Amino acid sequence: MAIPLSADALTSALRAEGVTVVEHDDWRDHNRNHKGAWGPVNGVVIHHTVTSGSAATVEICYDGYDSLPGPLCHGVITKDGKVHLVGNGRANHAGSGDGDVLQAVIEERATLPAPNENDTDGNVHFYGFECENLGDGKDPWPDVQLETMVRASAALCRAHGWTARSVIGHKEWTNTKVDPRGFTMADFRNRVATHLSTPVSTSPSAPTYQTFPGAEWFKKNPKSPIVTAMGKRLVANGCSAYASGPGPQWTEADRKSYAKWQSKLGYTGSSADGWPGAKSWAALKVPFTKEV
Template sequence: MKFVSRAQWGARASRYKLTRIPDTRGVKVHYEGSHVPASLANPDAHNLCAGRVRAIQAMHIADDDEDYSDIAYSAMVCPHGYVYEGRGAHYQTGANGSAPLNRAHYAVCAMVGSSGLTEPTPAQLHGIRDAIEWLCADGAAGAEVKGHKDGHPTACPGGPLYAWVQRGAPRPGATPDPGPAPTPGPKFEPFPGAAWFKSAPRSPIVTAMGRRLVAEGCGRYRSGPGPQWTDADRQSYAAYQRKQGHTGTGADGWPGPKTWAALKVPKV
């Protein structure tokens, strides 16, 4: 993590003592909500980022209506991926909209806005993840990662950043979790062909077929079924064909591909 402490970015002292908190349910992601120059993302513009954090702290401290003690955010992240310590870990944020919301989540603000620089850079997304993981490790933040608008009526953190949050806030280039593997479906015996049955085969497929015919209420066996194809198998299969609505030569007891598929004989 490219961490910039309060002392390193030149933070002013808090107006009054910040409220300490033992832990949170997680972190909420914010954006500045005003114009951020697109040029701030240029590689040679990083020297402007600390000054931007100082300006935001000064603006918050001067806001008599909100009566902020300090910069409202737990941390800020610039387009170059640096994490600027705001109120920091174990201190209640002032950015989430109300005292209960501020106690429930830390607040990490990305230097993107509603115009100009609106898309977070890959380095910035890495930085936001760094800030979240820092607050989890040092601030006992829970696993929730949400947007400011989750729980408070606001457009923050803007469309692009909120879409990233809704995807689970992944690091750029990370392989998405595919989730649990699908449960394999049942496997059935393919149709062996009518000629195969007419050759009076001896096979476990015949036994499996007979068991399915008995399960369908179509068994005409005195014993078995067994692996040897017999007239009892043909009579049982004819009963199944009639159950499927077939008549005449369609119910002659010789398996066909459609009735075989419907019977779903398990793979042996």
């Protein structure tokens, strides 16, 4: 049982395990927290997506459907071995499952009971990774994808002090699902346990570039060295609307300058409104700063 990781702690934990992280759109503020509790968390659920095509899969998991709004997980693990973060908070992924299974996960028992009663809200208690695969038992699982699935699961276990027994398949949570297909969860947990037996650096080097703080962060008119670093990159790219500065206080000049950057990247209309998005932010390559 644990408090959910913050967005920064989650990205740090994943990267410490050697995972390539892609921050999708406004994932840091994307959740279903208005529909129910998020946490305490007790484990990780592994899913398959029943989709093909990485870009489309990520968009589906971010947006969801009319009948099941997104995010549909916290991270999408694509066949190229990348983790695309699409949600931070409660997500529509686990659904209802068996409370006896939850208790077994909490106690980290060696054997899980077969799911029977769907009497417990799993979206409260589990992180979820949707893994790109058709789920027909024939679609292959590339080694690079499986390795990332193992590392991503281990990252959360290590961050919370859990063992590999805190990682379960969706089909182990509820009797209404069959995912994931194509490998056994027993073998998968063995791989996670093996990975956890190898320590990671406790002092990872700082990233080269600043992670995307989220669109809502900018709309709160922040005062931060990140704003200054961003402004300097905009000026360097010929996208200045500044009369003075830039930074550290976010101003209308920052928004107008960022709109110039978005237009330079080919965005138009509401996509070039000056409010930073994850893709344009990544392209800007704002230098990392420890001070926020």
